[in-house]
Amino acid sequence: MQTVLWDEKFSGKVEKGSFEDFKRRAEAVSAEVYFTNLNDAKNILQEIFKRENAKNIIAFKSDLVDNTGVDKISKDMNINLFFEGGKKEANIADIGISEMECALAETGSVIEWSYPVWKRLVSAMPNVHIALVRSNRIVKDYESMFEIFKEKFESGHISFITGPSRTADIERVLTIGVHGPSKLVVMFVEEEE
Amino acid sequence: MITKELKDKIKDKLKDNIQRKNLGTFSEVYPGARAKAFEGYDIEDLREQIANIKKNVVKNLDKLADQFQSEVEKRGAIVYRAKTDKDVIDYIMKLCREKDVKLVVKSKSMVSEEVELNEAFKKEGIESQETDLGEWIIQIAGHKPSHMVMPAIHLNRQQVADYFSKELGKDMEPDIPFLVHTARVQLREKFLKADMGISGANIAVAENGSLFIVTNEGNGRLTATMPRIHVILVGYEKLVEKMTDAIPILRFLPRNATAQVLTSYVNLISGPSEAIVENPDGSFSVQKKELHIVLVDHGRLEMAKDPVFKELYQCIRCAACTNVCPVYALLGGHVYGHVYSGGIGALLNSFIGSKNTADQIQELCLTCGRCTEVCAGKINIPELIVEMRKRSVKKAGLPTLPKVVFQNIMSNRQLFHNMLRMASLGQKPFKSGPFIRNLPMFLSGYTKDRSLPAIVDVPFRDRFKGLKLKKETKKQKIAFFSGCLIDFAYPEIGEAVVESLNCAGFKVNFPQDQTCCGTPMFLMGDLESAKKVAMQNLDAMQKENPDFIVLACPTGVEMWERYPELMKDNQRYYEIAVKFSKRIKEYTSYINELCEKGELKLKSLKGKGLATYHDSCHLKRVLGIFEEPRSVIKKTGLEFVEMRHCDQCCGMAGSYSVKFPEISGELADQKHKDIMESKADIVLAGCPACVLQIRGLIDKKGGNVKVKHIAELIKEALE
Numbered sequence A: 001m002q003t004v005l006w007d008e009k010f011s012g013k014v015e016k017g018s019f020e021d022f023k024r025r026a027e028a029v030s031a032e033v034y035f036t037n038l039n040d041a042k043n044i045l046q047e048i049f050k051r052e053n054a055k056n057i058i059a060f061k062s063d064l065v066d067n068t069g070v071d072k073i074s075k076d077m078n079i080n081l082f083f084e085g086g087k088k089e090a091n092i093a094d095i096g097i098s099e100m101e102c103a104l105a106e107t108g109s110v111i112e113w114s115y116p117v118w119k120r121l122v123s124a125m126p127n128v129h130i131a132l133v134r135s136n137r138i139v140k141d142y143e144s145m146f147e148i149f150k151e152k153f154e155s156g157h158i159s160f161i162t163g164p165s166r167t168a169d170i171e172r173v174l175t176i177g178v179h180g181p182s183k184l185v186v187m188f189v190e191e192e193e
Numbered sequence B: 001m002i003t004k005e006l007k008d009k010i011k012d013k014l015k016d017n018i019q020r021k022n023l024g025t026f027s028e029v030y031p032g033a034r035a036k037a038f039e040g041y042d043i044e045d046l047r048e049q050i051a052n053i054k055k056n057v058v059k060n061l062d063k064l065a066d067q068f069q070s071e072v073e074k075r076g077a078i079v080y081r082a083k084t085d086k087d088v089i090d091y092i093m094k095l096c097r098e099k100d101v102k103l104v105v106k107s108k109s110m111v112s113e114e115v116e117l118n119e120a121f122k123k124e125g126i127e128s129q130e131t132d133l134g135e136w137i138i139q140i141a142g143h144k145p146s147h148m149v150m151p152a153i154h155l156n157r158q159q160v161a162d163y164f165s166k167e168l169g170k171d172m173e174p175d176i177p178f179l180v181h182t183a184r185v186q187l188r189e190k191f192l193k194a195d196m197g198i199s200g201a202n203i204a205v206a207e208n209g210s211l212f213i214v215t216n217e218g219n220g221r222l223t224a225t226m227p228r229i230h231v232i233l234v235g236y237e238k239l240v241e242k243m244t245d246a247i248p249i250l251r252f253l254p255r256n257a258t259a260q261v262l263t264s265y266v267n268l269i270s271g272p273s274e275a276i277v278e279n280p281d282g283s284f285s286v287q288k289k290e291l292h293i294v295l296v297d298h299g300r301l302e303m304a305k306d307p308v309f310k311e312l313y314q315c316i317r318c319a320a321c322t323n324v325c326p327v328y329a330l331l332g333g334h335v336y337g338h339v340y341s342g343g344i345g346a347l348l349n350s351f352i353g354s355k356n357t358a359d360q361i362q363e364l365c366l367t368c369g370r371c372t373e374v375c376a377g378k379i380n381i382p383e384l385i386v387e388m389r390k391r392s393v394k395k396a397g398l399p400t401l402p403k404v405v406f407q408n409i410m411s412n413r414q415l416f417h418n419m420l421r422m423a424s425l426g427q428k429p430f431k432s433g434p435f436i437r438n439l440p441m442f443l444s445g446y447t448k449d450r451s452l453p454a455i456v457d458v459p460f461r462d463r464f465k466g467l468k469l470k471k472e473t474k475k476q477k478i479a480f481f482s483g484c485l486i487d488f489a490y491p492e493i494g495e496a497v498v499e500s501l502n503c504a505g506f507k508v509n510f511p512q513d514q515t516c517c518g519t520p521m522f523l524m525g526d527l528e529s530a531k532k533v534a535m536q537n538l539d540a541m542q543k544e545n546p547d548f549i550v551l552a553c554p555t556g557v558e559m560w561e562r563y564p565e566l567m568k569d570n571q572r573y574y575e576i577a578v579k580f581s582k583r584i585k586e587y588t589s590y591i592n593e594l595c596e597k598g599e600l601k602l603k604s605l606k607g608k609g610l611a612t613y614h615d616s617c618h619l620k621r622v623l624g625i626f627e628e629p630r631s632v633i634k635k636t637g638l639e640f641v642e643m644r645h646c647d648q649c650c651g652m653a654g655s656y657s658v659k660f661p662e663i664s665g666e667l668a669d670q671k672h673k674d675i676m677e678s679k680a681d682i683v684l685a686g687c688p689a690c691v692l693q694i695r696g697l698i699d700k701k702g703g704n705v706k707v708k709h710i711a712e713l714i715k716e717a718l719e
């Protein structure tokens, strides 16, 4: 089974979306959006861990996640960090961190390759989800996104995640955070040359 | 006949202030929010795309279903084709027994409502847990969904808190964030333990066996993720051919449903992914998930074969049609049957689900056309409702009274007109027995919320002869087709039409052999009587051979436009019908055109008061005429103000006010309020039936407002 959706060749091939468009759309649905480099990413993560008073963090391993140094930050802050586990770990976690395949500017969504069950738990169960995206992977619109699907999606599971989980089922009053995260943080990370 | 049961339900719902408040607030904010969500998109183009995608699906349904199945199977999931509701239930129960399933978590699925899956689980002794907040609320309340997208919209926070308190055995504050959080905590437990997840899907792609599940709360994700088995229930209408067909649907569905650019989650599932399987000793392993896709017929295949109702495949269940439906806003979803509500619900239910009540509830539709304007799949809901009415008349036969009236009286012009003249002789003609009361349209006897016009002593057809008309300056001749209402109740509108056209230089005649246009018979499905009157009208026109036929009544225009189709089996009349259907002019737009061309000059009525305009449903939404009447009003120099809800049905809607006087009365109340709030001195309309309704309600409920047909205004402004 494939493990990623993105292929570096897409960078040159599909139409790029602008960060501003993404940010406007994503913030309109209460996502927290950053554009940063690896160094600053560490500080932002630290801030968020502190602010959320995190005790347990679950993460899905990837190079980008590793490069942000979550391992060390968690250790320094005395936070339990799980790179694997089951439902139990997912259920107690305060924060989930994972890398997304790309972002979709048209809707302000991040796109997750969701085949591994642990990855889905990381983005779906905790109260806060931090979604890391490489900064050169903003796709313009559905058409461009579906070109990628055409080329790389044979089978599996993909999620479009657009802001935190929400409901308006009681009196049409918008309420954030039902079954999924109540906070979605999207961090575009520029990697050093 | 409307059953007492339905009437009682309607009365109940009209008294449900909580539901009415929730729905009222929502229908106020929805149109603006929707428009905002669509900013930057070509709505019409997207609708067209969706309609075409779905039309293509119906055409190739068998092929696409086979392809979908084989693509899904290729990817290692199991497909089961369920013909009936029982098939769906049997399949799932068997699966549960085989796999030792004790707890099922469900995210939203209309199909599961259709087949009443929760009831089946209960019988089987399996715990099934709705996890969508709205669905959970109605599950513990023991209700049915009242809206396709917002199932618990009929309840308020206090009621929800009460149901939660009862369910959880402790007191709950009616605080929405707290209630939502409680649901999160409660349902987490169930997600962790569940053996099976059941969900619906919004799009099923034939080309690669993919399914799109569009949700907000995140329960769909957890349903697909936590249990070891996932069952997706999907109706045939969700099929599309290609992946890219999903694009316009994804763009449209959330915007149209809840005015969102996109829902929080879209899950795209193709074949089984990983699942965690827990062992009895507490350890777990990661395995391939067991994925079952149940492709559900339950009446849908029959629907696809129907030459007319196959259009229902264009429905993507966004519920926008109910969001704008004035009847739904008053009654909510429960009166429509147990799954699908609103006009589309009446139609869908006649194939799927609560079939037996569909005949009844389709009567609730005003055929006002608001739904069609917003429908994602461009479904002409009112037209399909009319078709359904015709079919039910065909099946059951016309009720005796209309039958007698249509076939023995109205198809005979002289007799019909004599009866109308006779009716005008009685002091209180409307109380003279059931016969008169049941004549269509303006002879109905319900006077609770509005006064009815008296039938005039001298109908327009007689007054016409006494009109002093100027010598024509133009070559073209116009024939005026008045329709019954102008002829026998509002001759002064007829006079205004004739005089204003004459003033523009035309020779205007009123062919005396004209009769009822045929709309009442047509709408009741009595095509034979409709044809008879159509032929009389065509003969009447043929004698004069006018260059234009002008009507000041939008339903009459519509009916004339239907004549060719109606006459298609009669070559001679068909040709006449085609010829004249091209010469039809609707009065308000035509008079505006004449003014714009400088062929009719108006004097200024400036300072003579503040005017507002009521859009007749048929004039605006069927004929697409709404700018022209406004433009011509402004040309008279009158000050103009828009009233709120200017294009909402006044509640007249043909015989609707007779069948559902309470609903019609509510709509009349609303219209009255909007008119009063506009502070206008004059209400104008382009439709004599709307004039009737609005004059009546002003008369009954008070207000110092004049109600006029546009023609009467123009007459005042003639030089």
Ligand code: SF4
Pocket: B321, B324, B325, B326, B327, B328, B342, B343, B344, B364, B365, B366, B367, B368, B369, B370, B371, B372, B381, B382
């Ligand atoms: S035509 Fe009017 S009354 Fe009928 S379903 Fe549509 S919006 Fe409702």
Ligand code: SF4
Pocket: B314, B315, B316, B317, B318, B319, B320, B321, B322, B344, B371, B374, B375, B376, B377, B378, B379
């Ligand atoms: S009929 Fe049209 S508007 Fe109504 S639910 Fe279906 S697609 Fe949406």
